[in-house]
Amino acid sequence: MNERLLKYLIYVGGAICLYAFIAVRVEPLYNAVLVEKKEPEHFEFTKYGELYYFSQISHFKEDLPKPIRKFRYSEKQSKLEDADIVTFGDSFFDFSRVKTVPERLADSLHKKVHAIYSFYPFNYFNHIGYKRSSKKVFIYETVERMIPIRFDQPQNSQEELVDWGSPGIARKVLDWVFPTNVEERLTTLLKGSYFTRPAYSAISTFKFDEFGYISSKTPLYSLRDKPWLFYYESVNDEVTGFYYHHSQEEIDKYCDNIATMGKELKEKYNFDFVFCPIPNKYTLYFDKVDKNAKYDEFLPRIFKGLEKRGVDYVDVYDEFIDMDSVLYFGTDSHWNDKGAQIAVDKIIEQILK
Numbered sequence: 001m002n003e004r005l006l007k008y009l010i011y012v013g014g015a016i017c018l019y020a021f022i023a024v025r026v027e028p029l030y031n032a033v034l035v036e037k038k039e040p041e042h043f044e045f046t047k048y049g050e051l052y053y054f055s056q057i058s059h060f061k062e063d064l065p066k067p068i069r070k071f072r073y074s075e076k077q078s079k080l081e082d083a084d085i086v087t088f089g090d091s092f093f094d095f096s097r098v099k100t101v102p103e104r105l106a107d108s109l110h111k112k113v114h115a116i117y118s119f120y121p122f123n124y125f126n127h128i129g130y131k132r133s134s135k136k137v138f139i140y141e142t143v144e145r146m147i148p149i150r151f152d153q154p155q156n157s158q159e160e161l162v163d164w165g166s167p168g169i170a171r172k173v174l175d176w177v178f179p180t181n182v183e184e185r186l187t188t189l190l191k192g193s194y195f196t197r198p199a200y201s202a203i204s205t206f207k208f209d210e211f212g213y214i215s216s217k218t219p220l221y222s223l224r225d226k227p228w229l230f231y232y233e234s235v236n237d238e239v240t241g242f243y244y245h246h247s248q249e250e251i252d253k254y255c256d257n258i259a260t261m262g263k264e265l266k267e268k269y270n271f272d273f274v275f276c277p278i279p280n281k282y283t284l285y286f287d288k289v290d291k292n293a294k295y296d297e298f299l300p301r302i303f304k305g306l307e308k309r310g311v312d313y314v315d316v317y318d319e320f321i322d323m324d325s326v327l328y329f330g331t332d333s334h335w336n337d338k339g340a341q342i343a344v345d346k347i348i349e350q351i352l353k
Contacts, residue, residue: 024185033193042067044097049331051229054215056191056201057208060227062331067096071103071115078112081133085113085351086271088121089141091334092278098337101141104344109351119150121265130269137351138271139314140261143333144280144299145233145240148250151257156264222288228330230289234280242282245296255305262311274350275306276314278335278343281328284320314350316343 023029031037039045044067046053052060071077072094080086085105087093093101094117102115118124121140142150191200207213214221220235222228237243239250262273277299286293299317306313319342320327327339335343 020186020189023189024182030185030189033189033195035192035194035197038188042070042096043091044095049229049329050333051218051231052331053191054217055204055208056197057214058201058205059208059223060221060229060331062227062329064329064332065097065337068099070094070096071100071106071113072117074103076103076106076113078106078114080114080116080128080130082112083114083136084111085109085137085139086116087113087139087141088116088118088124089139089276090117090119090143090146092143092343093117093141095334095340097329097332097334098340101340101344101347104341105347108344108348119146120155121261122155125269132268132270135270135272137274138265138269139274139276139347141276141278143278144283147254147277147298147302148239148246151254151261154257155261220282220289224288226330228285228288230282231333234282234333235289242280242286242293242295246298246301248301251298251301251305255302255309255311258306259309259311272312274312274314274347276316276343276347277302279317279320281333283317284328285326312350312353314343314346316346319346 019029023033027038036046043050044064047063048060049062049064052062078084085102087102087105093115100115102113105111106113116124119142121138190196204213217232218229219232220230233240235242239246258275262275265271265273279299282289283295283299286295299315303313303315303317320339323342325338326336327342328335
């Protein structure tokens, strides 16, 4: 009897492993067992904030607005060649739980807007073969923590040439057998399937309640007035984090590289460059966790450096820091509807200058 049971367990285990091996490579099979389905490039297609899913501790469940269709996939998205305004940046301008910034700009200014989700302009425009055309306003958005990463080195039109050639058949086969994100997708299966999600959440909540354990991806948190989670890259003492003290030499380097990028975008593509950094959530709400913390004024120092170099920029930090109401979701890295609208108002103000 024991041998038969062991044999059945081996068969079942083998079937589960085979299914997992195939499912992480075949989207319909992958989504078939997930409670919350995954959509390519739509990380917001979940019920709760993105930071909750690192641990899935029940105390940090925060219902967020349902995502809407991203502007860049909609009929409102203008062709790049026809656009009056080009927005270029990361997930803040692309965040679809609220009406996105590019869509608000198009509706408010009655202008043609083309939104691009990318980080390195010259790579992108070289890849698509874009040529200089009519003058456009180019708004470069980046979250605060990524400024030291994206502007540690100069970005210019000569050094950013990259071969984007399409992979051959052998490469495609290898990528299917050994996908680069296989561990991430397997982890999502473990945390998010119909069969394992309740148990995973219950165990994670028990570990948090009894031992204070939480994912290293969200090491700082608060449950005082509402659930708050903070992403690790924003709260460490590395160059991206709140507790790192940026030297003036570093500030000058970032500002020089931003100014150089803006100048070359103007010369090569006829873009009027506007820099729009978005504060880290922890920069605004660190007192939820650490009332004695001191901000090293990274963004104000960046703005001062850009002003000296004649770079147009949008300062939402001063507006955000003076607001009594909360502008970011507690268990997500991104802003809520009010935060997005304040940013749009400040961008329009800068454009109209």
